[in-house]
Structure formats: C-alpha cells, structure tokens
Amino acid sequence: MDIADKQNKEYINGSKTTPAVFIKTYGCQMNERDSEAIAGMLSRLGYRLVDHESLADILIFNTCSVRDQAERKAIGKIGLMKKLKQQRPGLIVGVMGCMAQNRGEELIQSLPHLDFVIGSGQLHKLPETLDAIIANRHKISLLSLNDEILTSMGMHHEGFLKIASCQAYIAITRGCNRFCSYCIVPRVRGREISRSERDVLAEARQLVDSGVREIILLGQNVAAYGLHGDTRPPTANISPFAALLTKLSAIEGLYRIRFTSPYPSYFNNRLISTIADLPKVCRHIHLPLQSGSDRVLQRMNRQYTAGQYLDIVNKLRERVPDISFSTDIIVGFPGETDADFNATRAIMRKVDFDNAFIFKYSPRSGTPAAREKQQTPQKIREERNQLLLADQKIRTAAHNKQLVGTIQEILVEGPSKRNSQHWNGKTTNARGVMFTPSPTIRSGQLLRIRIQRCSAASLFGVVEDDLKPL
Numbered sequence: 001m002d003i004a005d006k007q008n009k010e011y012i013n014g015s016k017t018t019p020a021v022f023i024k025t026y027g028c029q030m031n032e033r034d035s036e037a038i039a040g041m042l043s044r045l046g047y048r049l050v051d052h053e054s055l056a057d058i059l060i061f062n063t064c065s066v067r068d069q070a071e072r073k074a075i076g077k078i079g080l081m082k083k084l085k086q087q088r089p090g091l092i093v094g095v096m097g098c099m100a101q102n103r104g105e106e107l108i109q110s111l112p113h114l115d116f117v118i119g120s121g122q123l124h125k126l127p128e129t130l131d132a133i134i135a136n137r138h139k140i141s142l143l144s145l146n147d148e149i150l151t152s153m154g155m156h157h158e159g160f161l162k163i164a165s166c167q168a169y170i171a172i173t174r175g176c177n178r179f180c181s182y183c184i185v186p187r188v189r190g191r192e193i194s195r196s197e198r199d200v201l202a203e204a205r206q207l208v209d210s211g212v213r214e215i216i217l218l219g220q221n222v223a224a225y226g227l228h229g230d231t232r233p234p235t236a237n238i239s240p241f242a243a244l245l246t247k248l249s250a251i252e253g254l255y256r257i258r259f260t261s262p263y264p265s266y267f268n269n270r271l272i273s274t275i276a277d278l279p280k281v282c283r284h285i286h287l288p289l290q291s292g293s294d295r296v297l298q299r300m301n302r303q304y305t306a307g308q309y310l311d312i313v314n315k316l317r318e319r320v321p322d323i324s325f326s327t328d329i330i331v332g333f334p335g336e337t338d339a340d341f342n343a344t345r346a347i348m349r350k351v352d353f354d355n356a357f358i359f360k361y362s363p364r365s366g367t368p369a370a371r372e373k374q375q376t377p378q379k380i381r382e383e384r385n386q387l388l389l390a391d392q393k394i395r396t397a398a399h400n401k402q403l404v405g406t407i408q409e410i411l412v413e414g415p416s417k418r419n420s421q422h423w424n425g426k427t428t429n430a431r432g433v434m435f436t437p438s439p440t441i442r443s444g445q446l447l448r449i450r451i452q453r454c455s456a457a458s459l460f461g462v463v464e465d466d467l468k469p470l
C-alpha cells in the first residue's frame with residue numbers, strides 16, 4: 001500500500017491523517033477564485049494543502065479553455081501525471097474548470113489515469129466526489145450546468161487568499177449571454193446568472209471582518225449584474241451593478257473596490273456617475289476593446305463600435321480625470337485586414353491604455369469564428385501581436401516615467417516574491433509600486449509613497465506617510 005493509499009484508507013476509517021491536496025490553476029481570475037474556494041472547502045474538511053505535486057495524494061487541475069494554448073499546456077501537464085500514478089496507484093487525479101466542462105468525457109477516455117472530471121458548474125460537489133472515489137475507486141464525471149452554481153459562488157477560503165491577505169475576489173456573476181463569435185465561455189460556463197445582492201454583501205462584510213481591505217468583483221460581464229440575463233444593455237438610469245457598488249462602498253473597513261471584466265455597452269450614465277461619486281471604486285477600469293475596427297467588431301458579434309467605445313472612455317475621463325484604462329485585444333481575427341489592424345493600433349494610441357492584454361486569435365472549436373474560411377495566417381497574427389506589444393510597452397513605460405517624483409497612495413499587499421527586502425503595493429490606477437518597508441508596516445495599510453524611479457513595468461519609491469482610511 002503506498003502513502004496515498006494508506007492515507008486514503010486512514011481517512012475513510014476516521015483517522016486524523018487526511019490526504020494532501022495539490023491544486024494547479026490555469027487561466028483567468030475566476031479560476032483563481034474557484035481554486036481558492038476549492039482550497040477553502042477542502043481545508044475546512046481537514047484535507048492538507050501542499051504546494052508541490054510530489055507531496056500530494058490528490059492532484060486537482062483547475063483548467064481553462066479560452067485559448068488553445070491553455071488547453072494544450074494543461075493536457076501536457078496532466079499527461080505527465082500518468083507516470084506518477086503508475087508509481088503510486090492510490091493517487092487521485094482530477095480535472096475541473098472550463099476544459100473539464102468542454103471536453104469532459106473525451107478527457108476521461110484519452111487520459112485513463114484520470115479519476116474525475118468536474119465541470120465549472122459543479123465544483124461544490126468536489127468533497128462528495130473525493131469521498132466516493134476514495135471509497136469505491138471508480139471514475140466520476142459531473143458536467144451539468146444549472147443554478148446549483150450559486151452554491152459554490154459564495155465559497156471562499158478565509159485563511160488562504162491567494163492574491164494577498166488584504167485582497168479577495170468575490171464572484172458576482174457567472175456565465176455569459178453575449179456570445180462573441182470567438183468565445184467559448186457561454187458554452188463552458190453556461191448562461192449568465194447573478195448572485196443575490198444580499199449574498200454578495202454578506203460575503204464582502206465577512207471578508208472585511210477577516211482583514212480584507214480590497215475586493216475584486218468578478219464575472220464574465222460584471223456590469224450585467226442583476227439584469228437577469230437581459231442581453232440589451234440597460235437604459236440610462238438603470239444599473240443594478242452601480243447599486244451594488246454603492247452598497248459595497250458603505251462597508252466600513254473596506255478601502256477599495258475593483259471589478260473585472262465589464263462589457264463596454266453597459267457603461268450607461270448611471271454607472272459612470274456612480275463610479276465618479278464613489279472614491280472607494282478604484283480609478284482604473286479594465287475595459288475589453290478586442291478590436292478598433294467596426295467591421296471586425298461586428299464579425300466578433302461585439303455590440304458596440306469603436307466610436308461608442310471611445311465615447312465611454314471620454315465620458316469616464318470627463319467625470320474622473322485621473323482614471324486609467326487597460327484592455328483586451330485580439331489580433332489576427334479571421335478576415336482582419338491591414339486597415340482593420342491599423343484601426344486597432346490607432347484607437348489604442350488614442351485611449352492611451354496603461355496596459356493591454358494582447359492575444360493572437362486562437363480558433364475555438366464550436367465557435368462561429370472558428371468556422372470562418374478566411375483565417376489569418378499564423379505569421380501575420382504573430383507580426384501584428386509583436387507590433388501591438390511593442391507599442392504598449394512604450395506607452396506603459398511613458399506612463400510610469402510621468403509618475404517619477406510624484407506621491408502616490410498605495411494599498412500595501414506584502415513582501416515582493418522576487419525580492420523579500422521589498423514590499424509591493426498598488427495605486428488606485430492598478431500600478432504596481434515597490435518600496436522598502438519599515439518594521440511597523442502591514443499588509444492592508446494605505447501608504448503615501450514618493451516615487452523615485454521606474455522600470456518599464458514597475459514603480460519604486462519610499463514611504464512618505466501612513467494614510468487614514470477613507
């Protein structure tokens with residue numbers, strides 16, 4: 001009997017020795033949040049969390065399907081676990097998340113060393129799945145998508161907040177109804193669904209009571225929160241998302257609120273003025289653009305034009321002059337011409353993004369864009385990607401340079417992973433700042449930092465003084 005087997009048996013027999021779990025996360029912040037929730041759920045049940053697969057009795061891969069590369073990376077890694085399982089037959093290996101949802105049965109067939117696949121809507125069933133596997137050693141797949149997901153959306157791990165102890169994710173919506181022609185999310189995460197305001201506020205209060213100072217609201221389209229899946233962007237005076245921001249802002253002890261990602265068309269006057277009026281809402285918006293060409297936006301089934309996108313940016317800048325923007329861009333969408341690409345380049349210049357996540361188009365099987373005949377050659381996708389990355393690097397560096405000599409308010413996150421002599425924090429504009437801490441400085445504190453120098457991606461400074469919370 002190997003160690004994993006022995007521990008599993010002991011666990012079943014009620015001994016104090018419980019299996020060790022290693023969780024590997026791929027993809028977006030929603031997956032990071034789900035992994036936190038899984039970790040919380042299992043540790044509350046007495047499982048031990050370990051940080052290397054060699055120490056684990058249970059391996060969980062929380063996967064992403066948004067890009068082909070993410071899937072290939074995860075499949076490669078899971079494939080390598082076959083050898084480990086041959087050496088230790090008691091090891092339990094499972095796949096969760098979007099790839100599990102998308103390719104569940106196929107994964108069980110092609111990777112026979114897998115014990116379970118659990119789709120993105122069933123993660124709360126992990127404990128009972130593990131119990132069943134430990135007891136009977138049979139394979140399990142749970143792939144239905146329904147309202148049960150609301151059960152798991154409120155789960156988090158109080159002692160295991162991955163980003164920093166003072167920050168936490170809160171999932172407010174799940175799934176998406178927008179059906180952008182390149183995107184697999186509506187298929188793997190299901191239809192859009194919002195948690196109740198009461199649940200979100202209760203989770204936020206609980207997190208703040210446990211020391212969290214910044215919350216990051218998550219959803220495929222957070223700005224559609226509370227609209228019951230209506231795909232028509234709301235009229236000027238309706239925004240349940242704005243109402244939620246207002247109520248969250250009233251929580252004492254919470255310093256900052258961020259959110260990602262909002263679909264641009266939902267930025268009506270109500271939402272814009274709410275953001276402007278609430279100082280706790282960070283002065284940085286991640287606003288996915290995807291393309292600057294109206295022709296491409298239409299083919300992507302994005303329901304705004306480049307002009308409408310710019311209007312939203314301008315309105316936000318009018319009301320909140322110090323606001324900064326980041327975005328997502330897809331280059332090499334099927335049929336993207338030089339003129340389309342140049343339109344993207346031009347609007348990126350105009351908005352003057354602080355940061356941009358630029359992706360080469362990756363066809364996802366089952367989406368309308370993948371069926372387009374006119375796929376952009378890989379070489380052109382690569383060239384355009386490099387051009388946009390180079391443009392953005394210059395812009396980000398120029399923004400950082402402008403801040404040298406200024407004083408910036410940061411929320412202290414904790415010691416830097418690269419250099420423990422330095423600590424990290426973020427400005428309201430989501431710019432990372434490194435500084436040398438004094439012994440009294442704590443994660444979750446607001447500090448004023450004098451910026452002394454910068455690199456292409458970071459700011460470096462010294463502590464000016466502590467700040468009173470808002």
Ligand code: SF4
Nearest residue numbers: 176178179180183185
């Ligand atoms: S808004 Fe579009 S890109 Fe975003 S998750 Fe929904 S379908 Fe995908």
